[in-house]
Amino acid sequence: MSVAVPLSLSLPPSTETVAIALDERGYDILIGPGLLDAPASWQGLPKAAAALIVTNETVAPLYLDRVRAQLAAHYGRVDKVLLPDGEQHKDWNSLNAIVDRLLATASDRKTVLVALGGGVIGDMTGFAAAIYMRGVPFVQVPTTLLAQVDSSVGGKTAINHPLGKNMLGAFYQPARVIADLDTLDTLPPRELAAGLAEIIKYGPIADADFLAWIEANLDALLARDKAALAHAVKRSCEIKAWVVGQDEREQGLRAILNFGHTFGHAIETGLGYGEWLHGEAVGCGMVMASDLSVRLGLMPADFLPRMRRLIERAGLPVVGPRLGVERYLELMRVDKKSEGGEIRFVLIEGLGKAGMRGAPDALVAQVLDAHTA
């Protein structure tokens, strides 16, 4: 689907734009304050008779009416689906609620879906858009920092299955991403920190200068300074777009985006979903993966305290739960990225450079001993 996006001059002047180039499916990420209420944010989207906003009970009271008002200028009918809030609702029932609504309103194959919320809403709405009549357009309006940096690029959509996270899904690209930084003003501090974890990640895996920039600007980010947030979100999206552009279907390079995630997923699963936020588990997982990089001789010893200090300053946990080494290893062996039972870690091989490697169990055990309590 080719979507022309004539960006109007009337966007707020502070708006940053990241153009994602993907053959015929390219799109723009708009980043900045004041975007929800700027008519220009909504111009040039795919034409259709109707749009359907998908959001949740937490986000709807804050932003639904404003988004609906903007869409009403472009679509004859604007419907909504209100889903319950939370990762535990990222399932077939919620997906079905979206599909049922589309069919009940006799929505045709041009209907535009609008995901208004965090990563869960974005993942589910994107998957519904991917499979309804084999594909309708969708727009991402991420309202959490994590969703703005992580779900905006890469086209991963999914729902969970009782037997596994993100087990059903599709690679499917949005027609546009509208990341209004003002929506972060209402974000709880834990969720802000969880978003910062994914931003911090991009430094060690791809950009040493960006790591230094984050260290110098972390206080501004924590104070929700709009200019600092705009740069952090933009640079994260650019790096992710560069990585994904070389490996859209996750055959190889893209795996480096999972720095900290192998340990992190084990923490999430081991504690039960919902105990720690995903970003919190990734933060702690990055400490462990940094230590493993040092113990394998890939990085000098001062890399570990540098990463731990930054992650701690961001308000993220740096000590994992004491699940036991055997349990950690078991959880990491069923990771989606493991192959034939061998655990594969994303490790730092120089500031701004990452790779996938295995590691001796004994060394992993040392890491777990050092960073769990």
Add this chain to the structure above:
Amino acid sequence: MSVAVPLSLSLPPSTETVAIALDERGYDILIGPGLLDAPASWQGLPKAAAALIVTNETVAPLYLDRVRAQLAAHYGRVDKVLLPDGEQHKDWNSLNAIVDRLLATASDRKTVLVALGGGVIGDMTGFAAAIYMRGVPFVQVPTTLLAQVDSSVGGKTAINHPLGKNMLGAFYQPARVIADLDTLDTLPPRELAAGLAEIIKYGPIADADFLAWIEANLDALLARDKAALAHAVKRSCEIKAWVVGQDEREQGLRAILNFGHTFGHAIETGLGYGEWLHGEAVGCGMVMASDLSVRLGLMPADFLPRMRRLIERAGLPVVGPRLGVERYLELMRVDKKSEGGEIRFVLIEGLGKAGMRGAPDALVAQVLDAHTA
């Protein structure tokens, strides 16, 4: 996913091959007798630890063991899922049975799905492959004539929803299609005729010479002559591939593949699914659409009796059920291809050339009067 397909010289000498070129997702369709038991048919498929055969209760006793034996030479584990037979089971429950089996066996993202059966099995298996872990490879082994000519090309996968046929799905390409003509020996005569309907279709929409060839060879096709079947399946796949290659995502040209389908879908829905086979409804629908082409002055008068005679000889119905003109119009207005309530017909504009057009209700009524009883 790039799949190298080194076609061995040891394929049966009568094998026809159609190479489908789709950037990185190209694949081969093998057509001929004796393919199921030819080791060469199964060489060069994507490597994986395991394969999962999806089939149904009717097909399994005939071919499951033979396919399993061939796959066992390439995959360490070969599992199976047995689904109930029939279009009414092309739903979320069957899809879930496939996914549950994949998860229960801890299948990774390289696991190869093998669809062994007709169009229903192919559509569901393809959709499961499209969404399991955001995409695993799959192989089509179509065992009906309809599936060999229709599901082999185009990448359409789907399940039905209580509110509509094929409402949830994806465009997703197989790694290979193995169309063994020997499997047609066990096909009931009604199903053979239903497959012939889709073959006949390719003449008027794209290839006048092929229409003449079908007329000259229909008796051989009905007698299940392998050489005649091989040519008919091959030419149908080639034409479909040519059309789809120009319009993979069904934005325009691809709609001509629906010649006879607008009237046909109305017959299927009006009678209730399962009364007529899809191909039977399409056969009768082609008579109606041929007549409409003549009444609109697009084709000379002798085109209608020529088409009606051929469709009748194939053992297909040429007179539709008397649902009433208003009911027909109502059913055709909710067709997935209608836009803003206007019915769009695929009409013949010269032998081997088709286009999409609207038509006055009064003319459509004349057509329905002439061909229903």
